[in-house]
Amino acid sequence: MKKSGIIISASVLATVFAVNFTACKKENQQSNTPGILIQEPNLKAEDNKYLEKHGVNNDLAVLGRVLFYDKNLSVNNQVSCGSCHKQEFAFADNVKVNKGFNGIDLKRNSPSIQGLRGFGNDNSTDFNSNTGGFNPPTETSMPTKDNQTDLLLFWDGRQNSLADMVLNPVLNHNEMNIPDFETLINKINSISYYPELFNKAFGSSEVTKEKIAYALQGFIACLNTDKDTGKNTNFNSEPFEDNFSPVLITSTLTGIEEEGRKLFHNKYNCAKCHDSNPQDPGEYGAVTSPSQMFNIGLDEVYTDKGLGALTKKQGDQGLFKVPTLKNISVTGPYMHDGRFNNLGEVIDHYSHNIKPNNNLSPLFRNFDGTPKKLNILPAEKSALIAFLNTLKDEDFLTSPMYSDPFKK
Structure with a gap:
């Protein structure tokens, strides 16, 4: 635009x-x-x-x-x-x-x-x-x-x-x-x-x-x-487990939804990019800081170079903004080019499809520089999707x- x-x-x-x-x-x-x-x-x-x-x-x-x-x-x-x-x-x-x-x-x-x-x-x-x-x-x-x-x-x-x-x-x-x-x-x-x-x-x-x-x-x-979108989930800012995630005070999440929330905030630390405002935990909103743009290994060579097309800097190629997760269950297709039709395909990307790229974010690299494979289990994938579905606000829609x- x-x-x-x-x-x-x-x-x-x-x-x-x-x-x-x-x-x-x-x-x-x-x-x-x-x-x-x-x-x-x-x-x-x-x-x-x-x-x-x-x-x-x-x-x-x-x-x-x-x-x-x-x-x-x-x-x-x-x-x-x-x-x-x-x-x-x-x-x-x-x-x-x-x-x-x-x-x-x-x-x-x-x-x-x-x-x-x-x-x-x-x-x-x-x-x-x-x-x-x-x-x-x-x-x-x-x-x-x-x-x-x-x-x-x-x-x-x-x-x-x-x-x-x-x-x-x-x-x-x-x-x-x-x-x-x-x-x-x-x-x-x-x-x-x-x-x-x-x-x-x-x-x-x-x-x-x-x-x-x-x-x-x-x-x-x-x-x-509202921050307390969809299901009743309220947080405070006290750290727990990994000293990063907010504590869940009250919730109407089901067992699988709560399991997905824990996976999101702890084992796979999706919150590192998608809920990175310590002053407002549980917000899951769009990150507005320019430092929060990432190359997530969608391609080995990017046709659409993202930030790099503007700055002409090699190190900025393939960097794109982190989107909000609010109402994420209804905002597909996903990514800047709409390549993923559903949340399952998004999770599959992070699980085993991250591509090698010179600008791949360190978050998705192993020590030897190769792309990480999170190898998310089928049951974990279902739990993550169940949790993300709770961020839907029917009244807003x-x-x-x-x-x-x-x-x-």
Whole structure:
């Protein structure tokens, strides 16, 4: 999802919009403005509990939700952010790779965008103690790439700014293909339901790139499932057994699920990468530190070089971000290229299929440099999968708060 570096001529744009209008007119009623898809979001007041649950202003999150699911944000009204990041799949998708606005396969698997941080700054002016939520942004408080430095976004970690990330797919020439921000703003200004939504969120119906980005961030900031996901599992930070894992205080895990949890945290130490925040044990969220990118031996020679494609450094080739394990049972296919169809195939990789590679992480090397073979037993594999399945949050996957408001 990188920004397009292509300059599109006026004649090409005219052709694209003309073809789009003809095609869409057959299936969708159009407004008086060519290229606009007529639809009305179905917004219910009882669904708007963003402030109560996530500390995000309700009106801001509602605007962000509408923008997130609005196909008008693509050049031919065929693709929205929600087309690749679907609620029922924990805002990932169930296909190897998605297709862009033109039906062409995209390069990578769509990662889950749940649990992303970076909304709002540390400035005290951003938080309103009276409402318990974030204020609309000012010129000085607007999140920018310069005041967000603790994030790791996309599979290759190429951005640390959520403010930039949310609009990248809109301008990407393979994904949504809006040519520039002026075109995007003009298009949104032509849609009947946005003046009221922007006015509620910002006190003004004026549409700007910054407001669009901030509203999208506000909604995405709500895409967080509770730490105690699915089954009742509560932890404290006291060490046990390997001086790394959290102690399980209360649990409704079954015998096989509890066995999987112990294997995860102890014998195979999956938590070294997937639950490495000592301040928040049991989180299983996406790791945001750039030091937590790994080459896990998927290939001997990587076609997609990950971080190495950006840095051009030999030592960075094949390094990719550690994903969240929240709702992991519904986010397959897995890995940056969607090569593994299910969790069993993922475990098989770590068990006996790690490939030799010059950049293979030391975590997966023997003393002689050869790839480790964990040789996970069939019963252990079943237990690990049973435990990972407990990280599913049904409410998060079905709540109207996060759903597509344009679905009838």
